[in-house]
Amino acid sequence: xxxADEIFREMMRAGEKAFGxxxxxxxxxxxxxxxxxxxxxxxxAQNVAKYxxxxxxxxxxxxxxxxxxxxxxxAESVLVATTQLNLIAVQxxxxxxxxxxxxxxxxxxxxxx
Amino acid sequence: MxxxxxxxxxxxxxxxxxxxxxxxxxxDKGIVQFYDGFVYFMRDxxxxxxxxxxxxxxxLQRYNVLETRLDVLILRASSHSLGTGCKLEAKVYEKVxxxxxxxxxxxxxxxxxxxxxxxxxxxxxxELVKQQLGLIREIHAKTDKCGTPPLSCLRPATxxxxxxxxxQSIKAVAVVEAAKRN
Numbered sequence: 494x495x496x497a498d499e500i501f502r503e504m505m506r507a508g509e510k511a512f513g514x515x516x517x518x519x520x521x522x523x524x525x526x527x528x529x530x531x532x533x534x535x536x537x538a539q540n541v542a543k544y545x546x547x548x549x550x551x552x553x554x555x556x557x558x559x560x561x562x563x564x565x566x567x568a569e570s571v572l573v574a575t576t577q578l579n580l581i582a583v584q585x586x587x588x589x590x591x592x593x594x595x596x597x598x599x600x601x602x603x604x605x606x
Numbered sequence: 607m608x609x610x611x612x613x614x615x616x617x618x619x620x621x622x623x624x625x626x627x628x629x630x631x632x633x634d635k636g637i638v639q640f641y642d643g644f645v646y647f648m649r650d651x652x653x654x655x656x657x658x659x660x661x662x663x664x665x666l667q668r669y670n671v672l673e674t675r676l677d678v679l680i681l682r683a684s685s686h687s688l689g690t691g692c693k694l695e696a697k698v699y700e701k702v703x704x705x706x707x708x709x710x711x712x713x714x715x716x717x718x719x720x721x722x723x724x725x726x727x728x729x730x731x732x733e734l735v736k737q738q739l740g741l742i743r744e745i746h747a748k749t750d751k752c753g754t755p756p757l758s759c760l761r762p763a764t765x766x767x768x769x770x771x772x773x774q775s776i777k778a779v780a781v782v783e784a785a786k787r788n
Contacts, residue, residue: 567774574778
């Protein structure tokens with residue numbers, strides 16, 4: 494049977510690998526979405542300014558206000574999704590560790606449970 | 607070794623359940639179908655801005671169809687939830703705000719229900735898409751006007767902004783389901 498240290502290292506490797514892959518998704522996703530938000534907020538301000546100069550261009554301040562409300566909602570979506578992506582990463586890491594444990598202890602763990 | 611076995615037993619049997627709701631193909635495919643319908647509708651309504659067929663009244667039924675599609679997905683997602691809402695971890699907010707420093711949009715705070723469950727977040731993500739659609743509906747019905755005499759409409763500039771913003775909320779649903787699938 495493998496030593497406790499070996500099993501521990503194998504579990505950690507499996508967890509780290511699974512978590513690492515998922516964390517990439519989180520760290521790529523959130524900053525990109527917040528960058529988009531910054532651009533979109535600027536666009537809203539520019540369109541309201543255009544409308545003030547020429548009513549046939551851009552959109553009214555009232556529309557701009559509702560679009561800003563939409564942007565705040567989108568920010569909440571990104572934060573909730575980021576939370577979920579983190580939890581998925583943790584879940585995958587746990588699943589990978591459990592897989593190692595099941596493989597290592599086979600019937601022994603089944604007896605305990 | 608005994609400690610490791612105990613830790614293993616706890617890991618295998620001691621957890622209160624999965625941290626996230628399981629992958630749902632119906633939500634994964636449903637949100638893509640919703641996006642297709644939504645973008646097509648937005649482009650069409652922008653092309654008709656200032657014409658009778660571009661008014662809110664002429665497009666009321668199309669809003670209802672899109673909203674019903676979302677209601678079906680929300681109902682499906684809520685079947686996994688305890689109905690206690692979505693818990694948004696303070697740590698996530700902290701991490702994101704640190705990353706963005708002063709670029710974080712105003713009005714964004716750590717939100718969520720302290721008693722919420724992780725499964726409730728799927729429902730919340732879909733509800734946020736529905737809120738976006740509701741705000742577009744409000745713009746169409748009340749604030750955007752085109753032509754003479756002024757008719758209710760969605761201006762091309764409004765559509766451009768609204769599609770980009772709503773896409774973020776729609777993408778949030780899709781990204782989470784894709785992560786569960788992979």
